[in-house]
Amino acid sequence: MATGTVQPQSALQQRYGDATIPEPARWNNVLDTVHNHRSYRRYLPDPVTDEEISLLVSAAQSAATSSNLQTWTVVAVRDKARKARLAALAGRQTHFVEAPLLLVWTADFARLRQLAQDRGVALDGADYLESSYVGFIDAALAAQNAVTAAESLGLGTVFVGAIRNNPEEVAAELGLPKHVFAVFGLVGHPVQSEQARIKPRLPQAAVLHHETYALESQRGQVDVYEERIGAFYAEQEMSHSWTERVLARLASADSLSGRHRLRESLRILGFPLR
Numbered sequence: 363m364a365t366g367t368v369q370p371q372s373a374l375q376q377r378y379g380d381a382t383i384p385e386p387a388r389w390n391n392v393l394d395t396v397h398n399h400r401s402y403r404r405y406l407p408d409p410v411t412d413e414e415i416s417l418l419v420s421a422a423q424s425a426a427t428s429s430n431l432q433t434w435t436v437v438a439v440r441d442k443a444r445k446a447r448l449a450a451l452a453g454r455q456t457h458f459v460e461a462p463l464l465l466v467w468t469a470d471f472a473r474l475r476q477l478a479q480d481r482g483v484a485l486d487g488a489d490y491l492e493s494s495y496v497g498f499i500d501a502a503l504a505a506q507n508a509v510t511a512a513e514s515l516g517l518g519t520v521f522v523g524a525i526r527n528n529p530e531e532v533a534a535e536l537g538l539p540k541h542v543f544a545v546f547g548l549v550g551h552p553v554q555s556e557q558a559r560i561k562p563r564l565p566q567a568a569v570l571h572h573e574t575y576a577l578e579s580q581r582g583q584v585d586v587y588e589e590r591i592g593a594f595y596a597e598q599e600m601s602h603s604w605t606e607r608v609l610a611r612l613a614s615a616d617s618l619s620g621r622h623r624l625r626e627s628l629r630i631l632g633f634p635l636r
Contacts, residue, residue, distance in 0.1 A: 373397035379562035379590030395514050400558045402518030405461040405550035409440075414515060415463070418549070421511035422504035433493075434501040435470040436508075436547070437536050438463060444535065451531050452524035453619060461550035466525060466532075467505040469497030471541040471632070488541075489634040497633075501545045508549075518552025527620040529627035540632035559597070562590045 370376045375383045377397050386393075415438055422436065439445055440463055448466075449458035458464055471488050478485035487493060509519045525532055525544050532544045552558065563569075568583035584605065591604045602610070615622040628635060 373560060376560040377563060378565060379594065380565075391514075395510060398560060399509070399513060400560050401520040402550075402552035402558050403455075403457045403520055404553040405457060405518065406553055407460075407462060408551040410463040410517065410550060414517070415465075417515070418465070418508040418511050422508040425500075425503040425507040427500050427503070428496045431474065431496060432500065433470055433474065433497040434504050435468050435473070435542065436504070437466045437468065437538075437544075439466060439536075440464075447535055448525070448532065451528040451535070452522060453527060455522060455524060457520070457548065458522070461548055463549055465505075465508070465547040465549050466536060467501045467545045467547045468538065469494070469501045469543045469545055469633075471497060472539045475541050490636045494628065494633050494635055497543070498545060505545075505547060512549050516551070517549055518558070519549045521546045522548050523621075524619065526624065529624070530630055533631055538631070543628060543631050543633060559594065562587070562594055 370379055370381045370383075372383075372385065373394060374386065374397055375381050419436065422434075423432075427433070439448065442459060445459045445461075445464050448464065449455050452458065471493070474488065475485055505521070509521075512519050523546050525546050529543060532538075533542070536544065538544065564587050565583050568580055568587070588603055588605060595601070595603075611617055625635065
């Protein structure tokens, strides 16, 4: 973004790094909460109450779930020593320990398999890749609902996929039974002085296609985005362009930080993936 240009003000403008976006005709508190989403990595020691956790979980359970299978579970971790061990397994992310509460969201087929075992019936369909997808999607939908609820309560969050760096060790730490896989999670009271700004996303023209997918037009949209996200990165003292960052993130197995073993880990933890 060139020096001297008008800076985005509203949450909608900041979401795209575009000050020319007009104020919508329709707006409300829900839209404001959703558009103001940002990631926090510094937390106050103030505890998250049982009542607040209950509200987050009820919001999570209000998300869509495929065929009402409800194939997810969340583990609330408050113990500092356990958070420290999980932090070590997840790339040594210190905010795991700093946050008063770590919520670990899991794809969970143990509950359904237990039901089948108790009744002596087969559950062969749970062995297929499609069912594993359902578990991960259910967990993601539930967690995103919880994030929105948390932010409406003044809590701060960040999704931490590094919990998947060492799946078997995380499962052992949390006492996860077979057929349960930890996906991500974190929540707490954010340090309000932290410079956590709304991070611009790709222009809608890059992600919204009409009738058919138009790949060729992506290049121009990425060029526009590079300029907008570049200003954000500069303010955050982050190097490299968006393109450089995403290509480096997927450049090799090493760049996946252990998650290249995901298929093997899933099988070890009871997801056959036929």
